[in-house]
Amino acid sequence: MIQNGFMTLWKSSIAFFSLLLLGNLTGFAQQSIDVDSLEQVYLQGNFAPADSLELLDLLSVTFQDPQKVIYYSETLIQVAQRQDSTQRLFQGYLQKGNGYARLGNQVDALNNYFEAANYSDESGSDSALGSVYVTIADTYSMNKNNDNARDYYHQGIALLRETDDSLSLSTGLSNAGDFYYGLGQLDSALIYFEEAGPIFEALEFRIGIGYYLGSLGMVYGAQDKPEQALEKLNECLEILEAEGDYYGVAAFLPFISDIYEKQGKYRLAVQYSERSLDIATTYGLKEQIRDANLQLSELYEQLGDPGKSLKYFRQYATYKDSLSNIGLVQQMARLRTNFEVNQKQSEVNLLEKEAEISELRQKRQDAALYVALGIVILAFMLAYGLFRRYKYIQRTRDVIEKEKARSDDLLKNILPEETADELKEYGRVQAKKFESVSVMFADFVGFTHYSEKMSPEDLVKTVDYYFSCFDQAAENHGVEKIKTMGDCYMCAAGLPFPEKDHAIQMVRLACDIIDIVSGDGYSEVTGFEIRIGIHSGPVVAGVVGTKKFAYDIWGDTVNIASRMESGSQAGRINISESTYLLIKDHFECEFRGMVQVKNKGMMKMYFVKRTLQGAEEVLLNKTTETGE
Template sequence: MNHKGFRIFRYYSTVLFGALLFGNLQGFAQQPVNVDSLEQVYLQGNFASTDSLEVINSILIVLQDPQKMMYYSETLIQVAKRQDSTRRLFQGYLQKGNSLARLGNPLDALENYFEATNYADETGNDGALGSVYVTIADTYSLNENNVNAREYYQRAIALLRQTDDSLSLSTGLANAGDFYYRMGQMDSALMYFEEAGPIFEALEYRIGTGYYLGSLGMVYGEQGKPDEALEKLNECLEILEDEGDYYGVSAFLPFVSDIYEEKGDYRTAIKHSERSLDIAITYGLKEQIRDANLQLSELYELLGDPGKSLKYFKDYTTYKDSLSNIGLVQQMARLRTNFEVDQKQSEVNLLEKEAEISELRERRQDAALYVALGIVIFAFALAYGLFRRYKYIRRTRDVIEREKARSDDLLKNILPEETADELKEYGRVRAKKFESVSVMFADFVGFTQYSEKMSPEDLVKTVDYYFSCFDQAAENRGVEKIKTMGDCYMCAAGLPFPNKDHAVHMVRLACDILDIVSGDGYSEVTGFEIRLGIHSGPVVAGVVGTKKFAYDIWGDTVNIAARMESGSQAGRINISENTYLLIKDHFECEFRGMEQVKNKGMMKMYFVKGPLKGSQEVLLGKTTEIKGSRS
């Protein structure tokens, strides 16, 4: 089997088993429930208010439509919050994540999965925690974050092997098998599938058995056994259709199509691909819509029908572009980091609680000993207890001080130090106007073309490398980084502390950035080009947000600086007349003439050619004479 089916399959595993976790699945496997009748019960209100959580959860267990799953999971969360049900809050966030995953929104799905882990921790249910780890691993696997995926699969399976939750264990094994299948490690994939399959069959869980048979069919296809593959895949499709799991049907049909394509039976292959596309469109499954269109485009090309091939390829491109999101990889990496930080903090809190419990137990034991041994031993034990308490208090105080220092450091990494101090003291930050600052925008040229040629991991690694270098250069020049927007870098000089040389500092930083990107001894990464734009004038600066703080600036100066950047050229620094008047005694500039600026009319622009001979280099308060000029 070729790898066209391979890229389709990788999108179903997150919701394949994750949507079926933590309900009375074995009971439902043995006694099918009609979802329509359950919905009628809920909509008509024919139940006690105390049973509302159970009714909603029962509907979610058997639902297949992701839009309805979203509605009922959000309803479950609202009702569970009112009734203070930690267990149902866990299920609500898990199911909401599953519906988002099916609708092609992995980042929001991942946020809900991490929220579910917090409630799983509160319940103390290792099976629940292990199962949501499986779902998190699936999400990373689908987005080709293989390092995180492998780590969470290992965590999940190790945890689930210590529980009696056979269904969750088989789910984790099956999804890990899919992960290794996608990695091309067929022996490992088959090992996990063959361990999971008998568990599903023993539990009489037909949907799980169906996916197990389909998985075997995929592996047989990769091993060059088309007849065995078709036999297993057809058994799989028959079970999933009987169970009404059309998401799974849509996922496995492309594999059947691949086998017929290899046999040269293009008409039968097209029939199966078209059915997969119809189901995907019905249920809004974006990834499968995209992949089915690509498969049909290739099949019609083989059949000699270029018109239909082009039509399906255009549809594929539409969905491919809608699902492509470079920032998604960065956000998911940051989301995992934030979750790990929260987990570490929870571990610290747990250790402190355990220390308090241990201390209380020891003191009670000491009290019994004091009575038995008399006044002298009592006095000694009391002194010993006080000494231990003193050490505990001192140790606790040290932990608190370290955590406070870490929090202060994190806050100062997000906000300017003066702003961070004001926020800690007053709980808010007043907006301030600065009469004269310099604002710079730096944007990579042709970034979209580069992103199409690089893997997401390499792209994120490259952008992170450049932005880290820019951050260090900005700190050296006394320039304040404001934010990044995709591949655009924004910074300002002359705030939060006014500085009369702000324009000079900013142009120096712009020169540094050109050197960094050109690779003059700074990086092994080459090939990118950047354009820069600077404008000087008044701005208003302040902090926005109440939970996730962000320092930002506003005003016409910011808009004009952005226009300077868009009007620049690759490898050039474009500045406005305001900035030119502030730096002309330090830099050689080339007048570009009057240029049209959006919403501003005609404005004078200049290219910075380099520092004037004999000008002064300013770096962290030190002054160095420039011996030559930059051209």
């Protein structure tokens, strides 16, 4: 009976061939390509630069030599990075992984498969991502990491079921079946194989059909159904030989040998093992050479021929050495030879060596423990330091954000929001001309008289109360406060954004201000009166100063508005003719006649007549017009 260790090797080989089947679907469709001629085209540069990616892709897929696969895959990756081709980067990393897998370097293979998965994910291709997930699962399966393998098989197949890529789906199903076969779960394996087979047949994909038949043969063999197993395996070999897939031929032949060995037909079993060895030797399949020699060594041991058994075992050891640690394999081979020459001496040497190895292992374990403990302590200290730094940075950032928010709020209280944003972005504000705005001055009557009778504190509180009320009223009407000068309040409507009804907004604000002053007022004092003047016209607006900057407006309109205020009366709103023309359809006004204005001569002036009922009518008209 063939030993379990040998069968494990062959199951790994089947998993590896399944991996190649998935990774080289394009390559199987291109086997007729003369790879040597293709390489000469590349080396001689007989191709257009635009065709470089296609040519490198073909070379990486078509070559069977793993070193050349790796070389052309790396070149493909470099060119694809320069040309920003996600699809070719995916193909380059996938084929590079296949190259490392053929060399038995599963760690580098897996790294490249994960890189391929990243690029397939970026491209949004469920087919490519599902296929590479299955390939990753194959790699985990070969390394006996069954939990990861099972997880990636399920993810990959689930993605492929959502696509139209039936070839990749059937290949993934076949590989998952091989995985469950390796676990000894034959029923689960058959479910996957029997779903994959009909898809291969519908696609007329001959290599896939061959692997499907071979997989069924493996399962029948494990179920002690030798006739069915031999039938399927022979059909498999016929197809794979016709397709030139000698990897698969060399992998499936040992299963036929195993069936004949179970039947006691050792000579026939030897023939199939030798045939596998011949094919593997011809095509340089090192893993198959190694495993075939081990199988032949065990068969000849069953036949009672220790000479040939030792011969094949030595060849097995040589190839095992070339695939793993050469020095260790050679040492094991010498120990086996010495054992046959002098059994007792070999036993003594072996015991001494085991004791020495055990002592060294213990020392290494102790050293590893100390190193691991030191790493954990350092990692904890580093993590703690990083955590403290993170918290410090977070607190600093919070303080900065709060101060920035306070600065922004303060700036927007001083300047219009648009002007504040311009100042923050450019460090300066460009002066702007507005063709039509309304400017209002409001001044307390007899303020000097009150200031003489009140304490400075009460005076400041009183002025602050009224000006705060004015500010809220200005904000409600969309009017921009410009500044205060002692007991004088100045504001403008129609900026920083032009407004068609700026004069109406300003008169409404003036009415509210008179209501505020004539109401209950501040608790500390009553009896304040205010006079208001409004004029409409062009102004220039901008920011003055570099440190204690302020938003201000200039122009003759400002001067006339000031004259309107000084020419007004307590509790009255005095407007110029230009303002009157803008509001006459909304407010009833009283013409005052021509009034002398300092430095301006005679000017027409108007008082806005307003009652509580009139104010309600104006508000109603405005609401109707704007639809508010």
